[in-house]
Amino acid sequence: MAVGSLVARSTAAAAGILSPRSRNLPGLLFSLPLLALFACFVVYPLFFVATRIFDRYTYEVLFSDPVYVQTIVNTIVYVGVAVNVKLFLALLLSAVLDSDGKATRFLSAIFLLPWAIPVLPGILSVRWMMSSQWGILNLISEDLGLGTHHWLASRWTAIGAIILFHIWKYLPFWTIIFLSARRGIPRQLYEAAYIDGAGPFQAFRYISLPMLGGIYLICTLLSMVFTMGDFTNVQLMTGGGPGDSTHVLATLAYRYTFRVGKIDWGMGVFATALPVTLLFIFVLIKKIR
Amino acid sequence: MGQTRRQFLKTTAVATGAAASTLSFPMVSRGQTKKLTVWWNRGYYKEEDEAMLKIAEDFRKAKNVDLDISFTIQEDLRNKIISALTARRGPDVAFCFYNDWEIMPKYAWEGQLVDTTDTINELKPRYIEKFLEAAYCYDNKAKKRAYYGVPIEAQTMHIHYWKELLKEAGLPDDPAKIPMKWDEYWAFWKKAQDNLRKKDPAKYGKVYGIGMTESSTASDTIYNFEMALLSYNGQVFSDDGKVVADEPKNREAIAKALKFFGELFLSGYVPPDTLNWSDGDNNANFHSKSIVMTPNPSVSIPAHHYFNAPDNYFNKSATIEWPDGPDGRKPTYMIAVKTVILPKDSANKNPDLGKEFVKFVVDPKRFAEYVKGANGRWFPAFKDVASDPFFSRGQVGKGGEKDPHLPTVTKIYLERNTKVFEHWKNPANSQVYAENVWGKAMTRINVDKWSPEKAADEAIGRVKTIVAQWR
Numbered sequence: 001m002a003v004g005s006l007v008a009r010s011t012a013a014a015a016g017i018l019s020p021r022s023r024n025l026p027g028l029l030f031s032l033p034l035l036a037l038f039a040c041f042v043v044y045p046l047f048f049v050a051t052r053i054f055d056r057y058t059y060e061v062l063f064s065d066p067v068y069v070q071t072i073v074n075t076i077v078y079v080g081v082a083v084n085v086k087l088f089l090a091l092l093l094s095a096v097l098d099s100d101g102k103a104t105r106f107l108s109a110i111f112l113l114p115w116a117i118p119v120l121p122g123i124l125s126v127r128w129m130m131s132s133q134w135g136i137l138n139l140i141s142e143d144l145g146l147g148t149h150h151w152l153a154s155r156w157t158a159i160g161a162i163i164l165f166h167i168w169k170y171l172p173f174w175t176i177i178f179l180s181a182r183r184g185i186p187r188q189l190y191e192a193a194y195i196d197g198a199g200p201f202q203a204f205r206y207i208s209l210p211m212l213g214g215i216y217l218i219c220t221l222l223s224m225v226f227t228m229g230d231f232t233n234v235q236l237m238t239g240g241g242p243g244d245s246t247h248v249l250a251t252l253a254y255r256y257t258f259r260v261g262k263i264d265w266g267m268g269v270f271a272t273a274l275p276v277t278l279l280f281i282f283v284l285i286k287k288i289r
Numbered sequence: 290m291g292q293t294r295r296q297f298l299k300t301t302a303v304a305t306g307a308a309a310s311t312l313s314f315p316m317v318s319r320g321q322t323k324k325l326t327v328w329w330n331r332g333y334y335k336e337e338d339e340a341m342l343k344i345a346e347d348f349r350k351a352k353n354v355d356l357d358i359s360f361t362i363q364e365d366l367r368n369k370i371i372s373a374l375t376a377r378r379g380p381d382v383a384f385c386f387y388n389d390w391e392i393m394p395k396y397a398w399e400g401q402l403v404d405t406t407d408t409i410n411e412l413k414p415r416y417i418e419k420f421l422e423a424a425y426c427y428d429n430k431a432k433k434r435a436y437y438g439v440p441i442e443a444q445t446m447h448i449h450y451w452k453e454l455l456k457e458a459g460l461p462d463d464p465a466k467i468p469m470k471w472d473e474y475w476a477f478w479k480k481a482q483d484n485l486r487k488k489d490p491a492k493y494g495k496v497y498g499i500g501m502t503e504s505s506t507a508s509d510t511i512y513n514f515e516m517a518l519l520s521y522n523g524q525v526f527s528d529d530g531k532v533v534a535d536e537p538k539n540r541e542a543i544a545k546a547l548k549f550f551g552e553l554f555l556s557g558y559v560p561p562d563t564l565n566w567s568d569g570d571n572n573a574n575f576h577s578k579s580i581v582m583t584p585n586p587s588v589s590i591p592a593h594h595y596f597n598a599p600d601n602y603f604n605k606s607a608t609i610e611w612p613d614g615p616d617g618r619k620p621t622y623m624i625a626v627k628t629v630i631l632p633k634d635s636a637n638k639n640p641d642l643g644k645e646f647v648k649f650v651v652d653p654k655r656f657a658e659y660v661k662g663a664n665g666r667w668f669p670a671f672k673d674v675a676s677d678p679f680f681s682r683g684q685v686g687k688g689g690e691k692d693p694h695l696p697t698v699t700k701i702y703l704e705r706n707t708k709v710f711e712h713w714k715n716p717a718n719s720q721v722y723a724e725n726v727w728g729k730a731m732t733r734i735n736v737d738k739w740s741p742e743k744a745a746d747e748a749i750g751r752v753k754t755i756v757a758q759w760r
């Protein structure tokens with residue numbers, strides 16, 4: 001404890017204005033509203049979920065539902081591909097945006113646009129573009145003599161569309177993070193490397209990559225946690241269709257809870273994802289420390 | 290200057306006391322007035338909501354009730370009611386368009402709904418009785434079957450088409466001249482597409498003859514399938530709620546119905562996007578004239594035109610019946626009956642007042658105004674309201690034009706064979722529909738290129754699993 005605060009504390013106690021115990025009481029009273037809110041919106045829901053996820057029958061039902069098994073595969077593909085492609089591209093793009101020049105500044109402004117566009121109009125636009133009847137993709141495809149394709153009406157092209165939208169939408173955010181990290185790397189390191197005859201690839205391999213390694217891992221873990229719980233993109237793009245073939249865990253949990261009316265099953269879906277999410281968070285916290 | 294502990298506690302006690310007395314005063318005051326919390330499905334047209342607000346206001350005044358009514362759109366209200374019933378903090382009265390399919394059978398089974406048999410008995414002389422069984426559900430806690438809701442209005446299947454597109458295609462546009470035999474009927478709409486595309490490929494190249502919803506997310510798909518299944522004389526549940534879908538006759542009918550949808554889609558007479566349509570998408574495609582006809586439960590499509598483009602309503606579109614079955618019999622129509630429920634664990638624990646409110650709403654004159662507010666989108670569950678000339682005659686155009694929609698709809702409800710959706714018989718059926726088992730079977734044929742028989746077997750298997758797992 002700092003010497004100054006010790007002095008102040010003993011002076012206040014000596015003056016008899018506030019004893020240490022009495023200072024705790026108002027602190028506690030002022031904290032009560034927040035603690036009450038925390039109890040209502042964090043502790044109680046957690047308790048509520050806990051009472052519902054320890055039912056073996058729920059998991060028997062889930063694992064016997066082919067949609068659930070398919071959903072696990074979809075989620076792994078979605079998280080695995082979307083996160084890794086997005087972060088790799090973000091790393092590359094941050095290098096481009098890190099260079100000086102008017103064109104780069106213009107590109108940066110353009111490049112940030114997807115991040116600024118709200119999800120709903122963004123997805124509606126993509127859906128419109130992919131419409132089998134009226135979509136521009138099929139119009140181009142027809143003009144090229146490649147015929148039409150039902151983009152959102154088959155499982156893998158629909159999942160591909162969801163992944164592409166996710167990358168398009170969130171790439172700018174992660175690029176900005178990497179750009180900030182790059183700007184923190186001392187310029188002298190690059191200057192020394194170039195004096196020693198290193199090229200751009202070697203500078204990236206031996207300076208940028210090691211210096212950005214930590215932040216890259218943290219970003220990957222964070223993005224995985226966000227993407228695993230992603231509901232909006234999938235729900236708005238395909239609603240889990242066609243034929244429930246593009247559900248991810250979040251949309252399946254919603255379907256069980258509100259469409260089927262089985263809240264236990266919905267909780268069960270999240271419970272099965274919990275160990276993986278907790279593992280990510282655990283590694284993340286360890287890395288940050 | 291800082292406070293002493295004594296001063297702080299004194300100030301806090303005084304402030305707390307003052308706050309408590311301020312808060313308690315209106316509570317005492319409110320405690321003397323009866324309270325009622327009502328959650329009502331937001332209507333599709335402002336006229337519906339305005340009519341309901343007026344009814345609520347009249348009830349408030351007539352009964353000196355502190356009535357809190359809120360309107361929510363159907364999907365959100367369904368989620369809200371399910372959450373509230375799970376948390377056992379429901380409203381006193383809840384009316385959601387999904388009650389009869391997804392909420393009432395399950396929560397009646399779990400013993401969470403108020404028995405409304407007394408209200409039903411009181412209203413019975415007024416009811417179109419075939420609608421009533423929708424609310425006759427099983428309470429697995431009380432081990433009894435009783436009424437656990439109050440049916441108020443119904444919807445069924447009708448087919449709307451653009452008369453002007455048929456004219457363009459060189460085909461008769463009068464409903465009386467359209468063939469009503471099964472094969473000829475569907476061939477007629479296919480021919481409309483062929484003729485239009487031949488006439489002007491640039492203009493009609495993307496217009497489809499049949500706007501049949503075949504997605505696994507839309508409830509319209511369920512209606513379409515059930516109608517086709519009845520046409521092929523099949524059934525999934527027996528009269529006592531047991532699964533009979535796997536009996537040879539029914540399996541064959543299911544496979545035939547699925548084959549019918551598969552052929553429509555794969556032959557290119559149905560828009561490819563239909564595999565992803567939600568319930569509003571066939572409406573949107575009809576409004577934009579990218580389909581010649583569409584089967585649709587409820588009168589939402591013509592009602593939209595009535596309010597926004599009367600010329601379309603009276604002169605350019607019409608409503609026609611589902612065709613006779615492949616065996617030549619008149620069709621049987623599936624009817625969903627929209628029902629009010631009263632949760633037991635409600636905000637004010639006042640089921641009697643809730644029942645009073647429902648009876649007040651369905652008063653003949655009042656309820657007629659409410660239903661007319663939606664241009665007959667819903668059909669009343671009461672004979673006296675249904676006998677209003679509005680339903681048999683429909684709207685009258687400014688130039689005296691006859692209504693080409695509502696009289697057909699009324700004929701279906703009152704003169705045709707009908708069958709109420711069967712969730713009330715077995716609550717597992719709610720899950721069969723919620724999972725959209727039949728829509729998924731259509732996807733198997735349309736996307737995965739399965740045979741109808743294989744798709745039927747998978748769907749029947751899923752139905753049996755769901756029923757076996759229900760508890």
